[in-house]
Amino acid sequence: MSLATSTREQLTGESANLDLRKILEHAIHGILLSCAAISIVTTVGIVVVLLLESLQFFREVSLWEFLTGTRWSPLLKPQHFGILPLFCGTLLVAGGSALLAIPLGLATAIYLSEYASPLVREVVKPMLEVLAGIPSVVYGYLAVVFVSPLIRDTIPSADLFNAANACVVVGIMILPMVVSLSEDVLQSVPRSLREGAYALGATKLDVTIGVVLPAAMSGIMASCLLAIARAVGETMAVTLAAGATPNLTLNPFEGIQTMTAYIVQVSLGDTPAGTLEYRTIFAVGLALFVSTLVLNVFARWILLRVEEKYE
Amino acid sequence: MSLEEHKRGRPFAKFASQAFALLCAGATWLCVSILILLLWNIVSFGLDSLSWDYINRFPSRFAEKAGIKSALVGSIYLIGLTALFAVPVGIGAAIYLEEYSPKNRWQTIVQINIANLAGVPSIVYGILGLGLFVRAMQLNRSLVAGALTLTLVVLPIVILAAQESLRAVPSTIRQASYALGATRWQTVWHQLLPAALPGIMTGVILALSRALGEAAPLVAIGAATYVPFLPEDVFKDEFTALPLQIFNWTGLPQKGFHEVAAAGIIILLIVLVCMNALAVALRYRFSRNKRW
Numbered sequence: 001m002s003l004a005t006s007t008r009e010q011l012t013g014e015s016a017n018l019d020l021r022k023i024l025e026h027a028i029h030g031i032l033l034s035c036a037a038i039s040i041v042t043t044v045g046i047v048v049v050l051l052l053e054s055l056q057f058f059r060e061v062s063l064w065e066f067l068t069g070t071r072w073s074p075l076l077k078p079q080h081f082g083i084l085p086l087f088c089g090t091l092l093v094a095g096g097s098a099l100l101a102i103p104l105g106l107a108t109a110i111y112l113s114e115y116a117s118p119l120v121r122e123v124v125k126p127m128l129e130v131l132a133g134i135p136s137v138v139y140g141y142l143a144v145v146f147v148s149p150l151i152r153d154t155i156p157s158a159d160l161f162n163a164a165n166a167c168v169v170v171g172i173m174i175l176p177m178v179v180s181l182s183e184d185v186l187q188s189v190p191r192s193l194r195e196g197a198y199a200l201g202a203t204k205l206d207v208t209i210g211v212v213l214p215a216a217m218s219g220i221m222a223s224c225l226l227a228i229a230r231a232v233g234e235t236m237a238v239t240l241a242a243g244a245t246p247n248l249t250l251n252p253f254e255g256i257q258t259m260t261a262y263i264v265q266v267s268l269g270d271t272p273a274g275t276l277e278y279r280t281i282f283a284v285g286l287a288l289f290v291s292t293l294v295l296n297v298f299a300r301w302i303l304l305r306v307e308e309k310y311e
Numbered sequence: 312m313s314l315e316e317h318k319r320g321r322p323f324a325k326f327a328s329q330a331f332a333l334l335c336a337g338a339t340w341l342c343v344s345i346l347i348l349l350l351w352n353i354v355s356f357g358l359d360s361l362s363w364d365y366i367n368r369f370p371s372r373f374a375e376k377a378g379i380k381s382a383l384v385g386s387i388y389l390i391g392l393t394a395l396f397a398v399p400v401g402i403g404a405a406i407y408l409e410e411y412s413p414k415n416r417w418q419t420i421v422q423i424n425i426a427n428l429a430g431v432p433s434i435v436y437g438i439l440g441l442g443l444f445v446r447a448m449q450l451n452r453s454l455v456a457g458a459l460t461l462t463l464v465v466l467p468i469v470i471l472a473a474q475e476s477l478r479a480v481p482s483t484i485r486q487a488s489y490a491l492g493a494t495r496w497q498t499v500w501h502q503l504l505p506a507a508l509p510g511i512m513t514g515v516i517l518a519l520s521r522a523l524g525e526a527a528p529l530v531a532i533g534a535a536t537y538v539p540f541l542p543e544d545v546f547k548d549e550f551t552a553l554p555l556q557i558f559n560w561t562g563l564p565q566k567g568f569h570e571v572a573a574a575g576i577i578i579l580l581i582v583l584v585c586m587n588a589l590a591v592a593l594r595y596r597f598s599r600n601k602r603w
Contacts, residue, residue: 133524135524233434263437289431
């Protein structure tokens with residue numbers, strides 16, 4: 001009898017335990033769900049904060065003037081609120097750095113993926129990871145201390161801080177990204193394609209240029225777009241390297257200002273909160289957010305299609 | 312192709328192929344030499360200013376007397392607090408997405424959203440931090456406001472890395488655990504997390520080293536660049552951080568400050584290299600001790 005009671009007690013005790021465990025499981029489920037929800041909240045937060053202040057801004061400055069105006073001088077009288085000079089500066093830096101990083105990065109990726117011995121890969125890849133891990137402000141320092149004097153020595157008419165200066169350091173900065181993303185894409189091209197070409201008597205050059213590159217082309221384009229998006233959002237290096245004069249020009253040896261650098265300029269100054277001048281950073285931030293988002297979404301869309309192709 | 316042409320073959324094909332290989336190898340060595348040149352320049356420029364005094368002094372108006380103490384302490388606080396916020400939330404989100412979430416359209420949306428957040432420029436997070444933490448939550452320019460902003464910057468990195476390591480745990484381990492009657496959380500806590508921990512730690516360290524180097528979001532929330540004291544109250548006191556201090560010194564015209572900035576960069580890079588080495592060591596141990 002005593003045995004039966006104790007078993008029953010054990011059973012009821014266990015069922016109470018089970019209830020508790022169920023509640024605990026539910027609680028944990030809720031906590032984890034809210035952790036995942038934070039990512040959505042962040043996106044909503046970015047959009048809400050940028051839109052709220054930007055709407056206030058666009059009450060005083062028309063959207064048309066903002067998007068098509070060719071002069072940007074919100075901090076000086078007479079004020080002008082045309083974002084084109086900032087946009088042009090951003091484009092110049094992103095384009096210039098891409099021109100530098102993409103050929104060099106792609107050639108490196110081809111070497112690492114198609115030619116290099118395993119030993120060279122093992123040595124070079126971590127070194128590129130180090131290059132990728134160097135903070136942006138360090139590149140800004142290099143632009144000021146090393147690249148700028150170099151450019152001024154070669155082209156004496158160049159401004160002290162100029163777009164070319166920024167292009168060089170941002171190019172070096174996005175280089176590891178181009179290499180590692182492109183190399184991944186090249187590696188994902190099936191071996192059978194290469195072997196088929198070799199069997200037809202192709203040289204290594206024929207295989208690389210004629211077979212592997214075309215097969216990997218859309219993925220390489222996506223990785224280049226991701227790198228360009230990074231260059232568009234790049235802040236500290238550009239602020240230090242490119243100067244602070246909004247300038248609607250395509251001459252890389254003139255001083256310019258990018259969207260990111262303008263936000264830094266206002267943040268460092270003492271513009272009082274709530275004024276029109278202060279709200280410009282939210283409007284510029286919104287323009288920056290939209291441009292990088294478009295580039296990123298487009299790149300991911302291409303990558304998604306590539307994945308489907310080889311599955 | 313005529314027979315004549317066929318007989319001639321492609322006499323330059325081999326040569327062209329080798330030339331191309333040489334070109335690509337040249338590009339690779341150019342990349343590597345750029346890295347070495349950059350590091351060499353910084354080290355040779357900043358080594359003279361680097362001393363125990365330099366680490367132990369506050370910033371100054373004079374380059375010879377400038378030190379990095381407040382920035383170093385600020386960065387340590389900042390990374391500690393960021394880890395405190397970002398690690399549990401990031402791992403929690405990853406567990407939810409991998410183990411709990413039903414595989415429906417919502418999960419796809421959250422996943423795409425996280426990938427896009429990873430591509431948002433850090434200065435935009437700074438603007439969000441300014442609107443949300445500094446002003447709406449009244450945290451002012453405190454360490455907590457800075458750490459929360461940096462948390463948002465690195466959260467996507469932590470989540471993606473943790474998801475990847477959870478996904479790498481074979482599903483047989485999950486099935487065995489469920490077969491023994493374990494609940495979902497028991498499976499996660501006793502089986503999946505220990506197995507995925509080295510991978511998660513690697514991701515966390517890489518995310519924190521990103522946070523350590525970020526200056527843009529701190530500038531946007533209005534963190535001070537000249538702080539001649541140590542922060543005591545993490546909710547109130549102003550602070551500065553290593554990348555911010557380096558930015559400030561680099562922006563000054565005097566050459567003396569550039570040397571001080573180079574010394575600051577050396578310290579920053581030493582810390583980053585140590586963190587990266589730790590991540591690599593973890594990855595190595597993980598690949599050796601794999602149980603499956």
